[in-house]
Amino acid sequence: MADTRDTQNTQDCQESIIGARKADHIALCASGKVEFRQKGTLLDEVHLVHDALPERHVDSIDLGTTLLGHRLAAPVVVSGMTGGTPEAREINRDLARAAEALGLAFGLGSQRAMVLRPDTAATYAVRDVAPTALVLGNIGLVQARDMSSSAIRELVDAVGADALCVHLNPAMELIQPGGDRDFRGGLKVIERLVADLPVPVVIKETGCGISRSVARAVRAAGVTAIDVSGAGGTSWVGVETERARGPERLLGDELWDWGIPTGASVGLSADLGLEIIATGGLRSGSDVARALALGATAGGLAAPVLRARQEGGYEGALAFLRHIVAGVRALTFLAGCGSSAQLRSAPRVLGPTLRAWLEEAGRR
Template identity: 45%
Template sequence: MNNMNAGLNMSTSQRKIEHLNLCSSSPVESRTKGTGLEDVMLVHRALPEFDVEDVDLHADFLGKRMDAPFFIASITGGHPDTKPINAALAQAAEEMGIGIGVGSQRAAIEDPAQESSFSIMRDVAPDAFIYGNIGAAQIKEYGLEGIERLVEMIDADAMAIHLNFLQEAIQPEGDAGAKGALEAIREICSLDLPIIVKETGAGISHEDALLLKKAGVSAIDVGGVGGTSWSGVEVYRARDRKDVMSEMLGELFWDFGIPTAASVVECNVSLPVIATGGIRTGMDIAKSIAIGASVASAALPFVAPALESKEMVLKRLKLMMNELKVAMFLCGCQDMHRLHITPTVITGWTREYLELRGFNVKEFALRSNRSELQIV
């Protein structure tokens, strides 16, 4: 390995730990926009006619049965210090019967010594749904053979291709070469493995969702505005480097993109959808599923707990799943099927945005389980 490559390896690995430290210690979430879920209301059912203990959280996703419709979204990996963090996250996912994604595996391709920071997840979570992760900018370089190596590294159930061109455009060391990304995704979809395409904080539009469906992807993770802003993360890194240009770019685009709720509706193209971006409570999960998501996911809420222990991650997960169960109980939804069709009212900025984009939000409010009711 020449010195130039060695420097690149160090740079990628170092960025991973810098990102993790910033996310755990600095305000990196959306500042001027919410997720849009604050504009979504589940219609209360005062007579649910079942007990809260009867609520069934089981969900099917890409052929895998999970105990709840939730993933711990991609957080970290690629640096020695991230190995115990990934172990804690994966152990918690295994115990809860939910899914989990690894952070970008780019560092492990550039430096095989980093592989164990990713493979530890499968070691401690043999039965969990685990998806791999690499950027769209990298798959053009690595090709099918490189992706297969990433899959083998963690015995992945699916592979996620992340779109983070906003962050890449702000990073001085970023790769914002978007030309040919769609064709590269189409090629990766030829693999005998589900391919998830995920945004990382700016959302996915209906137009792009249709392109991804045509390319053959198996699911879309909206990664909408409202949660962690990777543009914001880069502001702090630029500030430390006294890189005024990157800092100003990061500030300007801190909240750029489509909020999570709107992006979930935008991505209704008959593919499974993951609602990511500012999901913080079980109520957020319920609302996301009611407007079209198959499952939800979050990363930032688990960073600080994972730095402490698996038990702290479990504590946060159990709280969110209890919140989801109560939310479903109060809107008369005993299982995921009913939650998908429960009456849901969309108001405010989100309604205005969706209507201007041509979506009929009244369809959500007028649907019901009336066929199951005996009306006298």
């Protein structure tokens, strides 16, 4: 009986910690206090060449994009942020509803809370407000390693996800109080999930970017899509640093700006035949367009959409996302392209730091 009580007490403690962590994450990301301090996305070093004679009507621009087998009205993803708390439920439903209204994709935050507390499933439930949207599930690689494929499939089915993001977050975990330290066997887990799950597996970082070597490794494991989640926007090391104390906080301050800039991470994998979702510091339609020019399939935004929703509710998030789509359309038009897909081959000029990243890191 004592063992049973001890096990229950441990589980209750874990649930309480995760719930508090989720609430902290929402507040910190919405505050804007945990952005990268000195490192940017390098998307500002992508200069599309202006076409003063576009010879088309702006309304004729085709923003339609196929991602993970689904057709989007525009190459924009509302990236995964949260879940597991009552506040998260309302956020997810508002943002998923906005994505549905505009024909965009929507990502859920980590579903780890559902593993420990199945009753939190309602905080991830968005299918009733987003019946046709491309919905991305989300689980950490370390958690997936300790779960059976059938259990992970149940997580996917429970939220009606069309694909599963498996997130990689070693830097974040090093700083997180009680975070994971053992990352062995990751590629085998990815191979297993690709083979066993009926939906595509997307390998996703959490703010530190994906290198060319990692992109090649997951491609060899059968993955067809990555979400680079590069450096330059919200620092998830910074998020955990704000929550940490003692040695972890000191280490977090040192590693706050660690990672591959988003623009570099996209460019480094552009020729590997993968679908690429560019996330990490995108703040505008111009950023999305520049990521597409580097080789991304779609651009994703998280923190700025969250802030728009916190300030203006559902209507605020919807208006912000409309503005993002308008920005993608405008840059596509001004670059002389008839579709957003054509941005990949549009004339461009790259800045010196981005070129250095692509030249040096691309050799490895």
